[in-house]
Amino acid sequence: MIYVENLAYRYPGETKDTIHDISFEVARGEIFGFLGPSGAGKSTTQNILIGILKGYRGKVQINQQELDQLSADYYERIGVGFEFPNFYQKFTGLENLQFFSKLYKRKTQNPQKLLKNVGLTDAAHVRFSNYSKGMKMRLNFCRVLLNNPDILFLDEPTSGLDPVNAKKLRELILMEKEKGKTVIITTHSMDTADKICDRVAFMVDGEIALIDQPKQLKVRYGEKSLQVEYRCQSGIKRELFSLNNLYENQHFQHILSHYEIVTMHTQEATLEDVFMKVTGRIL
Numbered sequence: 001m002i003y004v005e006n007l008a009y010r011y012p013g014e015t016k017d018t019i020h021d022i023s024f025e026v027a028r029g030e031i032f033g034f035l036g037p038s039g040a041g042k043s044t045t046q047n048i049l050i051g052i053l054k055g056y057r058g059k060v061q062i063n064q065q066e067l068d069q070l071s072a073d074y075y076e077r078i079g080v081g082f083e084f085p086n087f088y089q090k091f092t093g094l095e096n097l098q099f100f101s102k103l104y105k106r107k108t109q110n111p112q113k114l115l116k117n118v119g120l121t122d123a124a125h126v127r128f129s130n131y132s133k134g135m136k137m138r139l140n141f142c143r144v145l146l147n148n149p150d151i152l153f154l155d156e157p158t159s160g161l162d163p164v165n166a167k168k169l170r171e172l173i174l175m176e177k178e179k180g181k182t183v184i185i186t187t188h189s190m191d192t193a194d195k196i197c198d199r200v201a202f203m204v205d206g207e208i209a210l211i212d213q214p215k216q217l218k219v220r221y222g223e224k225s226l227q228v229e230y231r232c233q234s235g236i237k238r239e240l241f242s243l244n245n246l247y248e249n250q251h252f253q254h255i256l257s258h259y260e261i262v263t264m265h266t267q268e269a270t271l272e273d274v275f276m277k278v279t280g281r282i283l
């Protein structure tokens, strides 16, 4: 669906590139995530892919067609969720969607239906300025879907949301995947990347450090460990053991045979641990 080879980009007037020779592919029906700290170049990459930043170097192909050769029809086929969307404060949620619908030539989806899908039926006639952060993000998602796009670009879709609203948004994104949509998201939330992305690109300083499935990354880079709590004279003691060759670990065997075990838990590395290990940075 999307094929990018040695993409580089420099903002006009700057002396250095912001994006350095990145390459990746996104398959149809995939949720592909850019994970990285603030300033990594995630939004820049996305803004190139949606065609609003011109003058990139390298190859960017959408359905085998070079991006800078595509006609304005491209905008009819994609849905874009900006990190800071410009909704009209004095319009209601519904009026905002009706306004943005008119920008498309393509048949658009019923805004009331979209609002219902995200649980905003009751807020349809409430002014945007009175929406909470969670409501704004859900309305932003409705706007992405207005033209029933084939490809969704979501910039930080769960940023600033409480856990309940973040979960809701993740579920909405997964529902689009089920319909066969291709989704590209940027996020600095390892939770969002881990829970919904089929593959993740770790991005730092305008470069992609690696690309893989979250599960694979945790297996390959994260060491599994076992946390053991046992009762001894001074109270309850907690120790951490690597799962590697645990059966040979004398100290572990000693604990098993001499103390009362209180709890035992295996711990998987988090995607954040892996990110730190690979890039030396924190999210």
Ligand SMILES: Nc1ncnc2c1ncn2[C@@H]1O[C@H](COP(=O)(O)OP(=O)(O)O)[C@@H](O)[C@H]1O
Residues within 6 Å of the ligand: 011, 014, 018, 036, 037, 038, 039, 040, 041, 042, 043, 044, 045, 186
């Ligand atoms: N319009 C611009 N002109 C020049 N530099 C910019 C512009 N927008 C962003 N940058 C710079 O590009 C880098 C990447 O920014 P961005 O793509 O927004 O990162 P992210 O989305 O990962 O937080 C940052 O150093 C930022 O300051």
Ligand SMILES: [Mg+2]
Residues within 6 Å of the ligand: 042, 043, 044, 083, 155, 156, 186
């Ligand atoms: Mg950004």
